[in-house]
Amino acid sequence: MLDPKWIRENPDVIAEAGRLKRISVDMPAYLALDKKHRQILTEVESSRAYLKAESKKLGKLSPEDRELALGDQKERKLVLQKLEAEEQLLRKELHLLAMKLPMPPAPEVPEGKDDTQNIELACVGTPPVFSFTPKTHIQIGEELDLLDIPRGVKLAGSRNYLLKGELALLEQAILRMAVDHMVKRGFELVSVPMLVNRECMEGTGYFPGGEEQAYLAERDDLSLIGTSEVPLTSIHAGEKLDEANLPIRRIALSPCFRREAGTYGKDTKGLYRVHQFWKVEQVVIGPHDLEWSLQEHRAILANATDFLDLLELPYRVVNVCGGDLGQGQVQKFDIETWMPSRNSYGETHSASRFHDFQARRLNLRYKPSSGGKPLYCHTLNNTVIASPRVLIALLENNQNEDGTVRIPSALQPFFGAKTLGKNIRA
């Protein structure tokens, strides 16, 4: 959500934002509606002021005099009611339009229409060269009897899977390692609801627009989260925080649910695009300060790349171009990890900064220590790790010729062994 006053004064900036982000924006329509709404609002308010003042006088009149004055009041009330209905309708329309306006991207965001035009910022590690024909994660998992996709599909449809035994344990090990990694860096682990209300989905920018991507529990008007960014960012919605308590840095470990509507035929094989996965997500809520926000964006990016370094995986970081940015994002860095079976880097992390976009929708503010009006917070988030997607990289990059998988040393204490698959083969 953008500041209504600012919208009025900067329609061109928003139109340009729409162009850069490939989001259709009709600023003339918005401005016309806004103007009309404010006109009616003024009428409603002055009419209401008159009626209110007259009513007060009525209260002091004798019963006989009152009867005489009532007729006029009733008539005016009818007129007001019509105006009020009109005003309410306009307000709703306007709000809906405002909810869909794009946040302008930062100047350092490259122009481009989709992910092929993202700019590589860094490339770390070297994709492995195999002296044998490498297997895909599916082959590795199935041959070790640790992965069962057909039965996952039997239970819940396409894009479902079963991880078994050591592979399921490996998943837990990575998630726990990620949690520890972040707790060491001062992030507070929060266990959050996975089923949230509409306010959370709208507040973080997923609704309206993203309803198709979410599993809805319609009877209770709740949605399954696609990421714990939603509950984590919404925790202090409607509150006025103390500046002294900022920034708030938190992580959550949660399952994530995505319908993946409109991706039929895309990434249908294996564990890359699935309906349900685990993710450790980092969310930071801070002051309304651009410099701070920029720094923090780099910091949460580093939290993730440092973790990939510990996992000894090759990856690259890209500066996401305008056309690949979401409505609310000001800038986004994606981390893509090398996946031999794809013969390319695949997106595993996404670090976004929002300025006050989410904070406005959530009505999330703080009292500045220096006094003065409450300000909207800035919010940011990034993945720490998402599984099973990271397992693709881990299994494929570290596979041995005999079909077992080497476990990176930092992960060994969490997994409890140096190799995956050994115990089964022995």
Place this chain on the structure above:
RNA sequence: GGAGAGGUGGCAGAGUGGCCGAAUGCACUGGUUUUGAAAACCAGCGUCCUGCGAGGGACCCAGGGUUCGAAUCCCUGCCUCUCCGCCA
């Protein structure tokens, strides 16, 4: 799931149709007094929208309704508490 009670300003808490944007206490801010502090006393003290301003409007959980007029009456929803039942 059944029965009951309730949601008012930072907190506590009064307020059953006009004199209520809301008593009172606590907290907070400024002042007087004091070597300093405490106490006492005096004064101030909600948020948001709109307007250059004077001002106007909205808000007593939320949404509807009754009424010339609603914190107050009616309906619906949400939330909290107590008792009973059930349960990982």
